[in-house]
Amino acid sequence: MSYYSAHPRFHLAVDCIIFGFRDDKISLLLLKRDFEPAKGECSLMGGFVRENESVDDAARRVLTELTGLTDIYMEQVGAFGKVGREPDERVVSVAYYALINIDDYDHELVESHNAFWVAIDERPDLIFDHDEMVSKALVKMRGMASEYPIMFHLLPKEFTLSKLQSLCEAIYGMPLDKRNFRKQVAHTACIEKVGAIDKSESKRGAALYRFNENVFRKTGIFKL
Amino acid sequence: MSYYSAHPRFHLAVDCIIFGFRDDKISLLLLKRDFEPAKGECSLMGGFVRENESVDDAARRVLTELTGLTDIYMEQVGAFGKVGREPDERVVSVAYYALINIDDYDHELVESHNAFWVAIDERPDLIFDHDEMVSKALVKMRGMASEYPIMFHLLPKEFTLSKLQSLCEAIYGMPLDKRNFRKQVAHTACIEKVGAIDKSESKRGAALYRFNENVFRKTGIFKL
DNA sequence: AAAAACGAGTGTATAATCAACACTTGCTAC
DNA sequence: GTAGCAAGTGTTGATTATACACTCGTTTTT
Numbered sequence: 026m027s028y029y030s031a032h033p034r035f036h037l038a039v040d041c042i043i044f045g046f047r048d049d050k051i052s053l054l055l056l057k058r059d060f061e062p063a064k065g066e067c068s069l070m071g072g073f074v075r076e077n078e079s080v081d082d083a084a085r086r087v088l089t090e091l092t093g094l095t096d097i098y099m100e101q102v103g104a105f106g107k108v109g110r111e112p113d114e115r116v117v118s119v120a121y122y123a124l125i126n127i128d129d130y131d132h133e134l135v136e137s138h139n140a141f142w143v144a145i146d147e148r149p150d151l152i153f154d155h156d157e158m159v160s161k162a163l164v165k166m167r168g169m170a171s172e173y174p175i176m177f178h179l180l181p182k183e184f185t186l187s188k189l190q191s192l193c194e195a196i197y198g199m200p201l202d203k204r205n206f207r208k209q210v211a212h213t214a215c216i217e218k219v220g221a222i223d224k225s226e227s228k229r230g231a232a233l234y235r236f237n238e239n240v241f242r243k244t245g246i247f248k249l
Numbered sequence: 250m251s252y253y254s255a256h257p258r259f260h261l262a263v264d265c266i267i268f269g270f271r272d273d274k275i276s277l278l279l280l281k282r283d284f285e286p287a288k289g290e291c292s293l294m295g296g297f298v299r300e301n302e303s304v305d306d307a308a309r310r311v312l313t314e315l316t317g318l319t320d321i322y323m324e325q326v327g328a329f330g331k332v333g334r335e336p337d338e339r340v341v342s343v344a345y346y347a348l349i350n351i352d353d354y355d356h357e358l359v360e361s362h363n364a365f366w367v368a369i370d371e372r373p374d375l376i377f378d379h380d381e382m383v384s385k386a387l388v389k390m391r392g393m394a395s396e397y398p399i400m401f402h403l404l405p406k407e408f409t410l411s412k413l414q415s416l417c418e419a420i421y422g423m424p425l426d427k428r429n430f431r432k433q434v435a436h437t438a439c440i441e442k443v444g445a446i447d448k449s450e451s452k453r454g455a456a457l458y459r460f461n462e463n464v465f466r467k468t469g470i471f472k473l
Numbered sequence: 474a475a476a477a478a479c480g481a482g483t484g485t486a487t488a489a490t491c492a493a494c495a496c497t498t499g500c501t502a503c
Numbered sequence: 504g505t506a507g508c509a510a511g512t513g514t515t516g517a518t519t520a521t522a523c524a525c526t527c528g529t530t531t532t533t
Contacts, residue, residue, distance in 0.1 A: 117304060
């Protein structure tokens with residue numbers, strides 16, 4: 026196969042920007058690295074792509090290694106391929122963002138990796154080009170969220186409208202009017218009242234809603 | 250550097266989705282391959298990433314090899330990393346789209362590569378996963394075009410409003426109302442009349458306009 | 474047991490934006 | 504001089520977006 030063997034080969038990695046929704050803020054799951062390179066600094070969770078594994082699969086594997094979660098919504102952010110982006114060796118990395126429900130992950134696993142949550146606007150500096158990855162992931166995630174109902178991956182299956190509103194406010198980075206917001210939800214067929222009441226966040230209790238994937242697929246309508 | 254050397258290495262390629270605007274249609278510059286693998290079939294222009302070259306630089310180099318053009322607007326579409334995406338060897342490819350003014354490229358170079366233009370909706374089947382690359386590039390390009398003034402890269406510096414309208418129609422895939430369109434242009438400070446008249450497309454002649462990058466940077470306003 | 478605290482829930486009026494629509498102009502070619 | 508052709512030009516009605524303040528139901532406090 027001399028056509029191929031004439032060309033160089035590269036280390037290929039994946040890095041995961043793991044978003045969660047915590048204390049009404051978009052948050053990020055980061056590693057405090059207790060290993061080289063860049064031991065002691067903060068980074069995204071990453072790993073090398075294996076021989077017989079697609080790049081997408083590598084990202085899913087790495088996410089599972091850290092959180093224990095499978096079947097998670099992920100999107101590719103892009104390939105990062107500058108020559109000196111890692112100091113010691115050339116590594117090309119493909120970044121992915123993941124949206125997880127912060128109630129669901131495996132806490133022991135996360136602790137054993139020395140990982141921790143930070144609010145997105147309080148994140149520390151990260152190693153290599155991970156800051157750039159996070160910025161691009163945020164832009165891409167916000168863009169997707171304004172067109173497709175991906176935000177529900179950040180919430181439990183059932184949620185109150187107040188929680189959904191504060192999530193939208195966190196994603197779009199601006200306050201929203203409560204009455205206008207609820208008017209829009211009322212016109213969105215794929216968000217339906219479940220009947221139960223949540224009393225954990227208020228004395229009066231708030232109706233619980235859920236996102237109905239099937240209704241969305243039929244109507245294709247979603248705009249919050 | 251045993252941390253790194255324990256991990257496999259991969260061939261890394263780039264592929265270019267080269268868009269142009271021809272006969273009022275978005276078009277694509279493709280290769281009729283006179284070389285292996287997949288000789289005789291149609292593909293995107295691509296190439297392998299070199300040792301001391303960033304992935305972005307590889308894409309720019311490959312574009313220049315085919316068209317002779319430099320300083321071209323390009324955006325990364327994403328990394329394509331399925332295990333069997335090329336039949337003979339594993340290659341991970343990063344796709345980029347480029348927007349070029351179809352009057353500008355080096356015709357001899359293009360012919361020597363056996364390359365040709367096709368309208369986007371008349372494109373033949375392409376090898377490997379290049380069809381998927383083109384579809385994703387189109388989605389991304391359309392999304393960008395609806396937010397940022399990238400469409401001007403597809404036009405000569407000076408253009409008539411009729412050309413600009415037919416370009417928008419081609420990008421968004423729908424007819425636009427002439428009066429509404431021109432009203433919007435009139436409210437877009439970064440599109441300015443140049444004074445000259447183009448008589449090549451109509452007997453009466455049409456005013457020429459140009460996009461003013463500086464005005465756009467100041468106002469940040471663009472919406473067509 | 475009354476009152477205070479707290480988030481849940483609810484409509485209307487105005488402003489802004491979008492969408493639909495048809496004729497006249499200026500030049501050229503016959 | 505007239506037929507042909509793309510360029511150019513405003514108004515109206517419909518839809519959508521925005522601004523805004525009080526009552527409800529439950530719990531906690533005094």
